[in-house]
Amino acid sequence: MGTTRTNGSLYTSITDRIATVEFGHPASNSFVAELLARLATELRDLSENEEVSVIVLKSEGDRAFCAGASFDELVAVSNLEEGKAFFSGFANVINAMRTCKKLIVGRVQGKAVGGGVGLIAACDYAFAVESAAIRLSELTIGIGPFVIAPAVERKIGIAGLAELSLAPTEWKNAYWGKERGLFAKVLENGREMDQELQVFTSNLASYNPQALTDMKTILWEGTSHWDSLLAERAELSGKLVLSDFTKKALEKFKK
Template identity: 70%
Template sequence: MGTIRENGSLYTKIDGKVAVVEFGHPASNSFVSELLDRLAEEIKSLSDNDTISVIILKSEGDRAFCAGASFSELMAVSNLAEGKVFFSGFANVINAMRNCKKVIVGRVQGKTVGGGVGLAAACDYVFASVNAAIRLSELTIGIAPLVIAPAVERKIGTAGISELSLAPTEWKSAYWAQEKGLFSKVFDDIKELDKELDFFVQKLASYNPEGLSEWKKVLWNNTDHWDTLLTERAAITGKLVLSEFTRNALVKFKK
């Protein structure tokens, strides 16, 4: 399964009990709305696929893992309804990952910004490269990481997300992210990362699928309210993006 379009590509490859989902976009693997919708649908469909028990989430290439939301689409938001829909994209993906019956293992090979940090946080286990620095840059353009905050905070705590988000121009290293609990393992080179990742998911896939599924529910305990919470947060972000401050910041940023 897979399609290539100017609005990004999404491929799923199933090998034994493991599904590898790979997203890509020419603009540093950022997400246009359509690609987020397709990813959410793909995760929902894999959740109900009884032949698999583990999902690997990865992105194309050997550079950025994910640059967050599409900048051009952000620029194009012109009213509250559009803003809510746009920011609901990441909300829907995070909720699909949270509700997914399969364990999701992230492969983060490079820099990750904004919504990309949310995606990594919504994985159940993350293999990262030493190049996988992270940043929450939302405040610099007048918005805030409201939608992804619950997922990120669940992993790195309030202190961690405060430190990350209130210094929006600062990159935090992969080791910082590991120490805080966002990344499970960090590797010096991609080849070793992939070897260890493969070994890890094969072992994971050999366990009782029902056991994994029941355990995942426990790991995500007390998050049922996210279905409404993240959508409410999307509406607030949509309002912020229409503010004069953000409009001016976006225009400057574009130049």
């Protein structure tokens, strides 16, 4: 049973050095600004928690993994400041995942759109089920996946980013994602995925914590400029969302 809270839910449990962070929202596990801020804070806290070696990022239920940012909040943006703040939500989470000292393993049990694909790309390792299709739909509403693009490109390359973002109405299946490096493993169903995930994270959590932290640093080499880069991208998106073209596209979409 998923959460019914309009500002979403976020729960963390820690067992055997593995922290499981679960987010949820009644609108296909999409993110309102408050939930993104809570997730970024939680990841920063876990980064400093010496009882934790590995983080598992998952979402509620057995349907969508994440439908991206809240459509209602996007439609409500009325000035540049609000626009930049709205798009900074995912920027802050991706940067928190990047700078987190702990390895982050994604558990993707269903479809992901937009910012949801960015979250998967910012994981250090990701498991998915066969039904975990992905799509970057931003161009259809007059914006682009600018904030998450660096994370997605880092994982699947510029060609993969182009293939996803320039065909915004097309779903790519989980095996497409695996071939390009977004997913490390694709399993038939949630039960199989959870069994594999359990073995994988238990093994990982048994290794030298300092070696894991050092490995994390190496995996993210060359991204130290992302704090400013993603802030610039949030501003770019904030400007676009105020354009007449985008306002009309959003109106049409709403109907």
